[in-house]
Amino acid sequence: MERFQYHNPTKLLFGKGQLESLRTEIPRYGDRVLLLYGGGSIKANGLYEEVTALLADMQVTVVELSGVEPNPRLTTVQTGIDLVHEHQIDLILAVGGGSVIDCAKGIAAGAKYDGNPWDIVTRQVPVTDALPIGTVLTLAATGSEMNGGAVITNWEAQDKRSFGSPLTYPKFSVLDPTYTLSVPANQTVYGIVDIMSHVFEQYFHASENALLQERFGESILRTMMETAPRLVQNLNDFDARETMLLNGTFALNGTLSMGVKTDWATHMIEHAVSAVYDIPHGGGLAILFPEWLRYVGKTRPERIIQLGERVFGIDVNGKSDEVLVEETVQALQEFWTSIGAPSRLSDYEIDATHLELMAERAMVAEQIGQYVPLRQQDVSAILKNAL
Numbered sequence: 001m002e003r004f005q006y007h008n009p010t011k012l013l014f015g016k017g018q019l020e021s022l023r024t025e026i027p028r029y030g031d032r033v034l035l036l037y038g039g040g041s042i043k044a045n046g047l048y049e050e051v052t053a054l055l056a057d058m059q060v061t062v063v064e065l066s067g068v069e070p071n072p073r074l075t076t077v078q079t080g081i082d083l084v085h086e087h088q089i090d091l092i093l094a095v096g097g098g099s100v101i102d103c104a105k106g107i108a109a110g111a112k113y114d115g116n117p118w119d120i121v122t123r124q125v126p127v128t129d130a131l132p133i134g135t136v137l138t139l140a141a142t143g144s145e146m147n148g149g150a151v152i153t154n155w156e157a158q159d160k161r162s163f164g165s166p167l168t169y170p171k172f173s174v175l176d177p178t179y180t181l182s183v184p185a186n187q188t189v190y191g192i193v194d195i196m197s198h199v200f201e202q203y204f205h206a207s208e209n210a211l212l213q214e215r216f217g218e219s220i221l222r223t224m225m226e227t228a229p230r231l232v233q234n235l236n237d238f239d240a241r242e243t244m245l246l247n248g249t250f251a252l253n254g255t256l257s258m259g260v261k262t263d264w265a266t267h268m269i270e271h272a273v274s275a276v277y278d279i280p281h282g283g284g285l286a287i288l289f290p291e292w293l294r295y296v297g298k299t300r301p302e303r304i305i306q307l308g309e310r311v312f313g314i315d316v317n318g319k320s321d322e323v324l325v326e327e328t329v330q331a332l333q334e335f336w337t338s339i340g341a342p343s344r345l346s347d348y349e350i351d352a353t354h355l356e357l358m359a360e361r362a363m364v365a366e367q368i369g370q371y372v373p374l375r376q377q378d379v380s381a382i383l384k385n386a387l
């Protein structure tokens, strides 16, 4: 294990009826709130009504910013920053999925910085201060509700980048499975893939002796594989929604990355794909992860085989590494296909036209990933195999 410090300051408010906790949480930070949300799903499922009624009852001053895009854009972050300054906002309340929460983080950090918020997103300047954020999560997927990371798209530059800071962890997050019941089938599937991919990015670490972290990851993967088929059969299964919600949070709240050098190359490649084609993040991961596994399996098969045996129940006796890697990848692909996830870039009508641009965009450093570090030609090969 690597030496590590672990500190997660987000207060989780989990379960039915937890929205009421806003009454005690919000006043800790002030009484001027920027209410941030997306394209209207919270109006359709009644959450908007509930939140605004509660805030009105609390006599909080509310400024609204709606229309945060899936894959939130820098332009929306800038609009939010301007509103924060204009209305002297004390707290950002993000009501939505990862996109809304990430946008809130961009605004929170950007509002305390004089320059272009893209400088922060591209990590050219560090976050030195941030407004407090609270969240009401409506979609189980990203873990953004309990981590300090955010992914922002600069649409004009066709670039999607992530930044993170201890200062942008939400102060509190309300997780009531009720609000995730309205998530449609496709977004539910993307969420399942995203959660499992987060585990993979940390499971495929480049450190020694992380037995507990690996077992934690396997628990999340197995729990997701038990729950996901049930959930896609019945989107109103409250218990399955509840399980998925907690899994999503723990897949990316720092628990799995304690003491290990994590990978994240596949996320960088997916960000490059969705920066150029604006496809759903989970859909992109479902296509790319199997190809990443196949590719790195040639150099470093051991933990892929471990995954196959422990999570997919593959019998490892008497088989070569090559066969075991392929059986594991196929088991993963079959599972994702069985719940309705895409498996090829062509499912999104993506062909080789911008392949090199995507490979170039993925290279946020000379090499990406740590389990097996990748150069641009490796990324091109993975993208090509995924077409």
Ligand SMILES: NC(=O)c1ccc[n+]([C@@H]2O[C@H](COP(=O)([O-])OP(=O)(O)OC[C@H]3O[C@@H](n4cnc5c(N)ncnc54)[C@H](O)[C@@H]3O)[C@@H](O)[C@H]2O)c1
Residues within 6 Å of the ligand: 038, 039, 040, 041, 045, 069, 070, 071, 072, 096, 097, 098, 099, 100, 102, 138, 139, 140, 141, 142, 143, 144, 147, 149, 150, 151, 179, 180, 181, 182, 183, 184, 187, 190, 191, 194, 252, 281
């Ligand atoms: N910060 C992180 O740690 C982190 C990790 C992984 C991914 N991301 C980023 O997060 C973004 C994706 O976030 P996401 O997967 O949570 O999806 P999202 O927030 O983009 O939402 C996807 C869609 O689902 C709709 N939706 C949300 N809740 C709903 C509900 N309850 N009922 C009906 N519809 C609902 C939204 O309106 C939107 O159209 C991407 O930009 C991705 O790169 C961030």
